[in-house]
Structures are given as C-alpha cells and as structure tokens.
Amino acid sequence: MDPEGQVDTTTIEDAVGKFGGARDRLMDILQEIHRRLGCLEQQTISALSASLRIPSAEIEDAASFYSFFNRAPKGRFHIRLARTPVSLMKGADDVARAFVAATGAQIGGTSAEGDFSLDWAADLGMADQEPSALINGAPFPALAPSDVRTMVEELRRNRDTTNALPLFPGSDASGLKQSRIAINLLGPGPVLFGDKRSGDGLQKALRLSPEEIVKEIVKARLRGRGGAGFPTGLKWRLCRQAVAETRYVVCNADEGEPGTFKDRALLTLAPDLVLDGMTIAARALGARQGVIYLRAEYAYLEAALRNELDKRRNDGLLGANIGGVNDFDFDIRIQFGAGAYICGEESALLESLEGKRGAPRDRPPFPTDRGYLGYPTAVDNVETFACAAKVIERGAAWFCGFGTAESAGTKLLSISGDCPRPGVYELPFGTTLNELLDLVGASDARFVQVGGPSGQCVGAKDYGRRIAYEDLSTGGSIMVFSAQRDVIATALQFTEFFADESCGWCVPCRVGTTLLKQDLEKILRGRGTLADVRALESLARSVARTSRCGLGQSAPNPILGSMRNFPEAYEARLQEEEFLPRFSVLEASAEAKSIQEHGLLDVEER
Amino acid sequence: MAKPRLATCSLAGCFGCHMSLLDIDERLVELLDLVDLDKSPLTDKKEFDRPVDIGLVEGGCANDHNVHTLRQFRKNCRILVSVGACAITGGVPAMRNMIGLKECLEEAYITGPTIEGKGMIPNDEDLPLLLDRVYPSHEVVKIDYFLPGCPPSGEAIWFFLKALLTGREPDLPYRMLKYD
Numbered sequence: 001m002d003p004e005g006q007v008d009t010t011t012i013e014d015a016v017g018k019f020g021g022a023r024d025r026l027m028d029i030l031q032e033i034h035r036r037l038g039c040l041e042q043q044t045i046s047a048l049s050a051s052l053r054i055p056s057a058e059i060e061d062a063a064s065f066y067s068f069f070n071r072a073p074k075g076r077f078h079i080r081l082a083r084t085p086v087s088l089m090k091g092a093d094d095v096a097r098a099f100v101a102a103t104g105a106q107i108g109g110t111s112a113e114g115d116f117s118l119d120w121a122a123d124l125g126m127a128d129q130e131p132s133a134l135i136n137g138a139p140f141p142a143l144a145p146s147d148v149r150t151m152v153e154e155l156r157r158n159r160d161t162t163n164a165l166p167l168f169p170g171s172d173a174s175g176l177k178q179s180r181i182a183i184n185l186l187g188p189g190p191v192l193f194g195d196k197r198s199g200d201g202l203q204k205a206l207r208l209s210p211e212e213i214v215k216e217i218v219k220a221r222l223r224g225r226g227g228a229g230f231p232t233g234l235k236w237r238l239c240r241q242a243v244a245e246t247r248y249v250v251c252n253a254d255e256g257e258p259g260t261f262k263d264r265a266l267l268t269l270a271p272d273l274v275l276d277g278m279t280i281a282a283r284a285l286g287a288r289q290g291v292i293y294l295r296a297e298y299a300y301l302e303a304a305l306r307n308e309l310d311k312r313r314n315d316g317l318l319g320a321n322i323g324g325v326n327d328f329d330f331d332i333r334i335q336f337g338a339g340a341y342i343c344g345e346e347s348a349l350l351e352s353l354e355g356k357r358g359a360p361r362d363r364p365p366f367p368t369d370r371g372y373l374g375y376p377t378a379v380d381n382v383e384t385f386a387c388a389a390k391v392i393e394r395g396a397a398w399f400c401g402f403g404t405a406e407s408a409g410t411k412l413l414s415i416s417g418d419c420p421r422p423g424v425y426e427l428p429f430g431t432t433l434n435e436l437l438d439l440v441g442a443s444d445a446r447f448v449q450v451g452g453p454s455g456q457c458v459g460a461k462d463y464g465r466r467i468a469y470e471d472l473s474t475g476g477s478i479m480v481f482s483a484q485r486d487v488i489a490t491a492l493q494f495t496e497f498f499a500d501e502s503c504g505w506c507v508p509c510r511v512g513t514t515l516l517k518q519d520l521e522k523i524l525r526g527r528g529t530l531a532d533v534r535a536l537e538s539l540a541r542s543v544a545r546t547s548r549c550g551l552g553q554s555a556p557n558p559i560l561g562s563m564r565n566f567p568e569a570y571e572a573r574l575q576e577e578e579f580l581p582r583f584s585v586l587e588a589s590a591e592a593k594s595i596q597e598h599g600l601l602d603v604e605e606r
Numbered sequence: 607m608a609k610p611r612l613a614t615c616s617l618a619g620c621f622g623c624h625m626s627l628l629d630i631d632e633r634l635v636e637l638l639d640l641v642d643l644d645k646s647p648l649t650d651k652k653e654f655d656r657p658v659d660i661g662l663v664e665g666g667c668a669n670d671h672n673v674h675t676l677r678q679f680r681k682n683c684r685i686l687v688s689v690g691a692c693a694i695t696g697g698v699p700a701m702r703n704m705i706g707l708k709e710c711l712e713e714a715y716i717t718g719p720t721i722e723g724k725g726m727i728p729n730d731e732d733l734p735l736l737l738d739r740v741y742p743s744h745e746v747v748k749i750d751y752f753l754p755g756c757p758p759s760g761e762a763i764w765f766f767l768k769a770l771l772t773g774r775e776p777d778l779p780y781r782m783l784k785y786d
Contacts, residue, residue, distance in 0.1 A: 188734075525669065579747060579748035582746075588739070589735040589738070592736040592737070593736070596729045596735055596736070
C-alpha cells in the first residue's frame, strides 16, 4: 500500500496474472503479494477479492489462518525468534532481550522508526543450532546475545529498496555472514548418505514397468518416514488403482514437528535423490504433475531447489518424454506453506495446496482416492521419496538388509537439546536410545522426547527401547533433556505449542488444548491438588479420544506421557488441600481496585 | 425425618436458570413436598443459619461479592451444583475476558455512544470490585456436580434434583444434554 492509503492494484494484478487467476493458486498469489507488500491488509484482500471474483471472506479465511502472513505493516526487518523448549534451554530469552535492547522494538511490536519488528515463532527447523531466528526469511542460527548489536547495526545500514522485505530469499543477504545455515550431518548412514551414485534409481525405474516399481517398493517394506509409517507401496498401489484421468505426486516438505530438521538436510545435501524419488513415484502412478510443499520457514532453500529442477529439465529428467520414454511427462513445482504446523498433516496440506486454510479433511475419501484437486494423490515425506529412489537403485533385498523385521532401512534423526553433538544422524531402525545417546554424547539425559511434542516422553528406565515403527515410532525428532530440566515445564511448552497450532475446527482440540494448558499452569504455579491432576488426566483422554485429526489426538501426549513416566514430578508439586482456587482474588481484583479506588469486601484470602 | 434443604443463588448470570427451575410447572408442588427451600432469591433469606443439603449455583464469578457468596455456599452446602453455562464456563458475561477490564469499563461509562456528557466509572464503596476476568465457579470452589445448558431445561433440572433427592447418581440422558 502506498502512503495515501491507496491499494497497490498493480502488484495485485501482477500476482493474479502470474498464476492465471486460479482460485486454487490463492496461496501462491497471497505469497506473491505478501512478498512485495510485506503484509496483507484489509484493503488488499478486498481488491484481490474483486480481481479474483471470489468473496473476500474466502480470502480472509485463508490469509488469517497462516502465521507467516502479516495482517498489518511490519518493520523493514521482521525478526522471528524460535521459541521452543530447546531454544529456551540454549538461551533464546537472553537473545530476545538483546534484540529488544538493540532494536527498540518489543516482542510482538515494531520499533519507532519502523526498521524492526520482533516476534516469537514456533520451531524454525534449526533445533541443533539454537537460539535461531529468521530475519525476513533468511536463517540466522546459533545466535548469542553478544552478536545481536552488530547484526542489528548492519541490518540498519542495509537500504535495499528492491524489496519491501530486504533479505527475503532472492534478495541480497551476503553482507551478513551468519545468514547461512550449516548442516551438521554427523552420522551419514548407508542408505541415504551412503554413496554418491544417485540418478541410477531413476534410470533403473525407466526400464521397469509401473507395476514392477510398485512391487519393488512393497517388497522393500518401505514405510512413510514422516512419522505415521503407512506402507508406501500400498499407498502407491491404491493411488495407481484409483480410476481417474490424472494423478498427483506431492512431497511433504512441511517438516513442522518441533525438533526436526532432517528434511532440510536432505533437501540441501541430496535434493537429486528426493527428486528422483518423486519422478519414480510419478512413473509408478502415472502422474504428470508433482508439487513440493515446502514450509515457509525453509523459503531460503527455494533458489537451490529451483536450480536443481532447471538442471533436471535440461537433462531431460523432467518435462516431456523423460529419459526418452514415450509419454512419460512429469514436472515438479514448489509451493510454500505459510507457518502452520497442521499443514504437515496430509489432508490439511492438500487444502493448503488448493489455496485454502489448512483444516484437515474428513476421511474417507483418502487422498489416494481423492486428493489434490479431487484427483488421486500420493503424499509422501521428503525422506520417503529419497528412500524409494534408493530401493529402486539398489533393490529391495539390499534395503531390507538394514533395520528390523517391521521397520526396514534406516531413519534420519534430528537430534537436539542437551547433548554435545546435536545434528542429523542416519541410523538403522532398531537402534536403541542408549546407543543413540552415546553417539551424541548425552551422558546425563533425564528424559528424551521422541517424535516431537506429539511423540513420547521417555525416561531413563526405557533407554533400552528401539527406534522403530513397532517400538518408538518417530518422524525424526529427538530432543534430549538433561537432569536439570523440568519435565512438567517442558510438557507445558509443548502443550502451549498445540494450543497455538490448533486449527480451531473441532471443540475438543480448540478448547481442550487451552484447558490443558491452563490446568498444567495451575499445577506448575503450586496451586494443583490431587483432584486437579485427576481432572487433567481425564480431560487429556477426552481430547485425545474425541479430536478430529492427529493434532488434537496427540496434543495430550506430553501430559499423559509425563504423567506415566514421571509421576513423582507431579507428586512433588501437589498441595495437600482437597481444593484450591485457580486464582488469587487479591490479584484478580487488583486492577479494579486501582480503577474503582476502594478495597475488597470481606473475602478471606488463601 | 426432616426434609432435605435446598439453597440457590444467582451470581454473574441472567436468572434464566432460576426461571427454568420454575418451568417445572406443577411439579413445583412435588418439589416442595421433597425439600425445604432455604437461602434463595425465591425466599429472599439473606444469610445461612443452618446446614443445607443441596446448593444450586447459577452464574460465574465476575466480582468479589460473587466469590464471597459462592464461598458461603460451599461452606454451608453439603452438595454444590454448578447450574448452566455461566456457572460452568463463565458464559456470556465471560465475553469480557477477551477485553481488558479498564477498556471495558471505559467503553461502558466514558467513551460509549450512549454516554451523555462526561461519564465516570462508578466507584461507590458499596459496589463490589470487579475481577480481572469472569471465572467459572469450579475455579473458585470445589463443585460436586455440573448441570449444563443455557439454561438447562426444566425437565433436566427436575430429573437432576429428583435423582439427587432419591439417592441416585444424576446421570442425565443424552436427549437432555443435546442442545441443537
């Protein structure tokens, strides 16, 4: 918007034109406008509504859902600091204070001269290098409070006028050496990082019939690497068997589970393997179009991925008649998320891909039957595609040589928290937590959160358990907490995360996650009684049982897991009274006292 | 044997739950056969002077007087029941929880469109002090039973009371818990 309050119609028309005015490309259109204007204000939405000829409520519905869409102008530099249990243990609070001091902006606010806006954000995918931040989309890992002043001064000097958000990917961030993120690939394993012979998988797939490809994947017992572990071969077969004129391949690169960053590693170090896998899937399914749904937090990967896609088009590995095979036409585009954890759930992801808010769909129909735009769609995790490429390249028998009976192959793990060697490790399924903790050098782990907030909280007595679908299933997030960490405070941080990320569709999740948070806070504040703990457990089970999708169903896990494994932590905080009020009347009436200028009635205080 | 005693109060609510109690119609006669009505807006009895068996609480806690009354009820009632949406969740009065107390009072008494001349926030010392937000009753005292609805139907209240008074667990059937 220009200073006179006029809507920038040129920008809007350009964005609409770029995506052919298609309703289902609304996310791309909004991203494009947001990138140019820095925010999506009411006037912009109205103008866009007129241009697309759809109700503004529909656009508002999508725009208001995603946390990366600013709804009002922000400073030239929008600093988002990761606020996660891991970032906080590494000193995110101190870094935040340093930013407040150096920029003059409060958290959630903008500095007076309009240069800086500060916000907390959910996990940014840099858990091994916390505290971290995104500044206009560029990553800043491993921040120390002492770095902040010089960083801010340097940013202040940056007068890049080509963009409303300087430093945004595509803009110039080279002046800041820190705006590169290293990949701590500390444990390259035999499957994904074993050798450099990628490309062979696709060549081999071109010589196989689609049915033979599916058979090989089934034989390899490959299961989804995002966490749910659905058999990939079965998914591809169902998708292939569905009667339709076209099918889609979608790569789920939303990697939103706090504590994971292994897909970022894979997309950076081995994008060819992932793209091979997608192309092999396309061949197997008969798909002509693939989409990589990339989380907004990883927007800085876009340029490299686009290069990779262009290279493949030049090499005849994407486009028409791939590898000289007649009628094998397939191309891949990238579409961005906008900061919504729920979009990692495949049906919410598809909604988002279609330009809507990321609310999960009712199932059936399953995406393999009716997915993207109503066509059969195989949505698979980044790592699953990479594994599929390796299965075709080296054969199912070779792949099954790693792992356990029910979990073939290796798993990429993102390990963070209280350990000297956090990073990405590729380990065969069946590895015990003990072995893993030895690898990362964590000698005094009090508990390990396996599978992120929605996963399990495992105490020392269970460190003999194995990373595998049949035991400790994980999408790859492993957070280590040392003896000094408070298990209930950590559970509260995870619970807050779910309350923030709930899409709001169903009551058990929308209301339940907030109630869970409040009840846990009461216990942490030393006002909890045995009755409170019982009520909390009962509520947690209701939320788990009655929520509509996986988010709500797993939101109580941090509470139920910590109750099961650390009952003594709860006992230590319980008060012996039969009942204690949630709040103090004295505190609750303090404000009125100053407004109404008189004292309390004879309410006895406890 | 003396009849069980019943007390009722309306805190931050609309008296709708009390109206619904009256909606049990001719069964009121039966109710009065079963209980003695003690402290209640219906009797205008001001203070508790003997133990009461059942207390029905309508409304949440919006001010210190509500908290005081609720605590008196807890102290004097053997079984305390949270009746209706406001007592159970805060209900309509809790809509102000989204807005700060100061902002809310200023809108009502100083800047609102219905204010003529220069308004002021009432500050008579006899007025109760508002709490920072409206609280459901179970966050203030221990509650034994919850009777949901806005208001609960006369039928539900009757079913509930009759169960309690005849020594049964008051499990409301689904049709009395379904509101659409």
